[in-house]
Amino acid sequence: MLNAIQNRRSIRKYQSRPVPQKLIEQVLQAGSLAPSSKNRQPWRFIVYTGPAKTRLMLAMEQGLQKEAQQPLLPESAPYLASAHNTLRIMQQAPALIFILNALGQSLQTNLTMDERVSEICNAQSIGAAVQNMTLAATELGLGSLWICDTYFAYPELCAALQTEGELYAALALGYAAENPPARPRLAMKQLTEWRNE
Ligand SMILES: Cc1cc2nc3c(=O)[nH]c(=O)nc-3n(C[C@H](O)[C@H](O)[C@H](O)COP(=O)(O)O)c2cc1C
Numbered sequence: 001m002l003n004a005i006q007n008r009r010s011i012r013k014y015q016s017r018p019v020p021q022k023l024i025e026q027v028l029q030a031g032s033l034a035p036s037s038k039n040r041q042p043w044r045f046i047v048y049t050g051p052a053k054t055r056l057m058l059a060m061e062q063g064l065q066k067e068a069q070q071p072l073l074p075e076s077a078p079y080l081a082s083a084h085n086t087l088r089i090m091q092q093a094p095a096l097i098f099i100l101n102a103l104g105q106s107l108q109t110n111l112t113m114d115e116r117v118s119e120i121c122n123a124q125s126i127g128a129a130v131q132n133m134t135l136a137a138t139e140l141g142l143g144s145l146w147i148c149d150t151y152f153a154y155p156e157l158c159a160a161l162q163t164e165g166e167l168y169a170a171l172a173l174g175y176a177a178e179n180p181p182a183r184p185r186l187a188m189k190q191l192t193e194w195r196n197e
Pocket residue numbers: 008009010011012086145146147148149150182183
């Protein structure tokens with residue numbers, strides 16, 4: 001698995017070759033094996049391929065167009081162009097896994113401290129599940145891209161997804177059509193303090 005950690009890249013160009021369902025199932029299984037706070041397993045997955053994916057991407061496109069006129073995320077306007085790029089990647093990828101938080105309450109304003117802690121712990125658990133999926137994809141010879149630009153088209157995607165859970169992220173999956181170099185990382189000494197006395 002250390003190899004998968006080293007070799008994983010965000011893949012933004014995909015071959016049209018479909019991903020066998022067995023491989024998608026293995027990726028989902030890896031997600032479900034992640035640790036979760038109080039073993040709540042808050043994640044839910046919806047897999048989109050074929051015409052269902054095409055329809056969902058139309059909803060996302062409409063959401064991005066609306067975002068330009070009536071922004072939901074006004075301070076993120078500089079990133080809207082890259083969200084259009086993410087949409088193109090999602091259109092190209094043969095499979096998309098949408099990741100939902102079945103217990104999500106991040107859109108509620110009056111959370112108690114307990115609810116807030118629970119929300120943060122569930123969000124960390126879901127992050128672990130998505131990371132497990134990206135690593136499993138790498139090990140299975142697949143490319144993947146963790147996506148949160150979905151937030152720019154949040155109402156449209158939620159309406160199209162027709163589900164109770166709160167949308168957290170999407171994961172594009174497919175055979176890579178690029179081999180990008182590793183993106184730069186901060187040096188360990190910028191990240192870490194060792195304290196022993
Ligand atoms: C929470 C999260 C959200 C992300 N959302 C997007 C996205 O919407 N579009 C995109 O192209 N990349 C997205 N990425 C990928 C990051 O840009 C990428 O992980 C980072 O640049 C490091 O590159 P690497 O994954 O190849 O190491 C996201 C990554 C994470 C962890």
